[in-house]
Structure formats: structure tokens, C-alpha cells
Amino acid sequence: MKKKKINEIDKYLFDLNGYIVIKKALKKSEVNECNKIIDKLINLKHNEWNGYVHGHNYGGKEGLNLQQIYEAGKPFEKLIDHPSWINHMLEFVGGKGTFDHNHGPLFIDENFANVRGPGDAIGIHSGNHEGTQRGHYRYENGKIHCGQINILVALTNIGPGDGGTVVIPSSHKANFKHPEFDKNKMFKGKVSHADSMTASKEVFLKAGDALLFVDSLCHGSAKRINKGERRVVIYRYGPSWGFFRHSYRPSKQLLKNLNKLQRRIVMPHEKILTPQGG
Template identity: 40%
Template sequence: MLRGALRPDRLERINAWIDSHDLDSLQPGQWIGDVEVHRYGSKDGVNFQNIIEGGPVFEELIDHAAWIDQVRRYIEVDDHWLSIEENFLNVRESGGYIPIHSGGQLVRFTSDFRNSAGRWAVGQINILMALNDIGEGDGPTTVVPGGHKSHEDHPQRKTAWNPDRQTSGAEAVGMVQVPLKAGDALMFTDAITHGSMPRTNPGQRRVLIYRYAPHLLANRFHYLPSPELLARLTPERRRLVMSVPPRFRPGRAVTGADFEGFEWRQT
């Protein structure tokens, strides 16, 4: 728990960015500059993916002092460089929740969580920042404590043999709620079995989620940073958003259109 990680003036700037968009009119696949409107599923709300392109207030959080050294401690060891794996802003309304997922039983490098001779090998760390208070009825994140060390699937998790499971934190056995105050951040390994309570209150739950991983595992959606963003970033931030720059022969020009219709797998 990182209490008060985001100062009130920063929260105000971020919330003003959200308020300047009409959520009801936004369609998945729509772009706001270099930020893409997105949904994982039908219940878990709108995601503004690649939010670090949304302006300085989002850029500044790439290596925020409230967590970056802790994140490095678990991920940046030996041949692993730290990289941002995914970054988005999520807005969830009444009825919304994210079903129970993850767990130590998964064979997934981002779920790696071990210590070797005093050095950590962690595959992914999430920083979930509360942009408003997330208490009773607001749909707090839920975790199964120790779930990242489990060798068994949580019986209520969606699996290949149980594909229609959408278990919320209200129904899942062994889950605890993690209420947050606006400005608090929750730091957790993505391996932990987690999800959220359904939001029952009116209004919106607003969070920012930045995920960090060893550079070999980044990047989930592979947004290439815009030249404008790269020009603004410090060398340290540049390494976090693009640890391994793409390489082309001299003169080769590539655009997004070259990859349109390309089939890809999402985990």
C-alpha cells in the first residue's frame, strides 16, 4: 500500500482529463491522439490504453518516486531491465467489475515470483492508482492473500473447462477487499489471484494502472511511442517505454497501416 502516492494537484489534473471526455460517446478502437479507447470485457469498463501519451501528468508517473525503486528491486536484476508492459486509465460504472483471475498455478512468465540467492525474479508488478476514493460499494480491488504462491487453480476462476465463469469479488471464496483513498496506490504482483467487487454505488470508479515487467516480457499491446513523446522523455523514461528500439534498414518507413488486419493473440 503506497498511501498518498499522488498529490491532490496531480489527481485534479488527471480527473480533469477524464472529465473532458464524454464516455458514452466513446467507441472501442477510437483514438484520442495516441491514446486508444479499449475494453477488456463487457463488465470492466472503459480503458484509455497507452495513457502515457495523454500528456505530462501521465508521463511523470512512468518513473514516479513513490514506487519506482521498489519496482526495480523486484524486477531489475541480473539481465532483466525494467520496462513498462502496459499502461491505461480505467473508468468503471455501476454494475462493473473484473472477474477473478491469475494465481501462482499459471504457467506464465509474467506470473513468475521467486527469489534466487537473495535476488528477486518477478515477472510483473502492477501499480494501481486510485483517482477517487474506492471504498464500500465503489468496487474495490480484491485479492486472495498468498494466491501468487498457489499450486492449484482457484475453483471459481475462469478456465478452459469453465469458460463462462465471471466470478466477482463478492462471490469468490477467500478474497479480501483492498479499499483505497484517492491518491493511494496498490503495488502487487500480477501473479496474485485477484479481481474486484462489483460497483454498486452510482458514479465512477477511476484508476490508473501501470504494469512493469522485465524488458523481455514487455509490451502487452506493443504501442510504439510517438516521436513527440520520445522527444519529451528523459533518457530514463525513454528506456522504460522502449527498452529495445525497433531496427530497420536505412530509409525503411513503417506505418500502422502495414500491420492492419494482422492476427494477434491477447492473453
């Protein structure tokens, strides 16, 4: 598959809204391969391991996270530099031809699959009002420079009632906190309704479609009310000098399996300099 070029509309809409949807980012066969692997991991409990994949949740109703999912086999390794979005990440994280690329063009600081059932959701969070470095959006000298871009790929169809991701379009540039932000955050497992917030948009996706967004976009999800599961996979990309969000590190075996670009994205400093040698 050829690497998808960014078209001018993608760039315009990403700058304008802080997100874009890439339709059919994964082929049906790629979605099926990922789901087959998740089927085998789905019974992991919080804090249990299966190989190098870790079962995790935040203690509320956000569903099961399968952290370090890029350790779960080829179908997930392929997502690291997937042709449907790698050019978008390079362009939107930016830094080509600068110090930012000294040890590699990008870095994934978190990667996981998330599975939610009825009643699950994630509260609204992020937004330019927080002013964080990690999620920031900046345009300068004709270029976009972002601290973190997320790719969220649907592995099941996500329509009304399925608990779609909710965004506040353009909030990556907002100067004020959304007045309904605090009452729609996650509180002790209770979530109010991100999808009912003024100016919110719930993003519906078909399995294989991907939502790409800058992390400073104010976002969360609707509560799933339908039966069954919502499955997504999320990889977060930033500059090569970033660091891991959690305490996980890639396994030696994973690093061996990867191609050069993937390896640099997963572990930008391949050779560690010490007085004893690398």
C-alpha cells in the first residue's frame, strides 16, 4: 500500500477543527486481524499481563485498555508507520530538518486498544485552555507543530448509541475553558454527557476508519448505551525527544521485529551512550 499523501483539504480542516477523519484507513482484513488478537486478550484483568501487553483501566467506566498493544503481533506493529497516516503524523508533528529529527522523526508515547461495553464512556478532557506542552497546537512559518497527535482507529462500527468519540471542534485554539467542561468530566466512575455539551460533535466511524486529532482538542466520548462492544486502537505520536507516558518500555523482541523507521518511532535513541559503551 502506498503512503497516503496529505491533501490540502485535510490540512485545512485539521488546522481549522483540530481533527480529521481518514476513511478506510485500515482494510477489512487488517481490522479482522487486529480483532482476532483482541479476542484472545479480552479477558485480561486490570494489572494482568499477556506477554508484553498489560490489562489496565483507570478505575472508572472507561473500559479495558490493552496497553502496549504494539507488542501483540504484526497487525499492531504495522500500525506504527501505517501508510494511511504516517505522512500526516510527520507533517503535523513537524520538525523536519531541525534538531527535533536528530534521533528520529517521531515518537509514540502511548499505544493501546480500548474495549467498552454498555454504560462505559470517558469524560471530557484536554483543551487549549490547559496550555500543556504535550498536547499543544502551533502554526508558525507556514508549518504546523504539534506536541501530540492521536490516531484512533475504529475496530467496530461506531454509530449512534455505540459511545462515539466526542470532540469540541476548534477547541485546540480556544482561549477559554468550555463552560460545561467541569460537569462533564469523569467523576468516580460517573460520567455526565460529553455529547450533550454545547458545540460538541460525536464522531461516527465505520470499522477501519480513523479519527486523527491533536491532543489539545477538547475530547471525550458519549456513553455506550447499545449492547455489545466498542473497540478502538489508539497510538499517540509526538516529537522524538518526548518520553513514555506510562512506565512501559518496548521489549527487545519487538525492537528486533521492527523495520528501521518503526524502531526509531518506538525507541528513538537506539544506541545508549555510556562510558562502558553502547
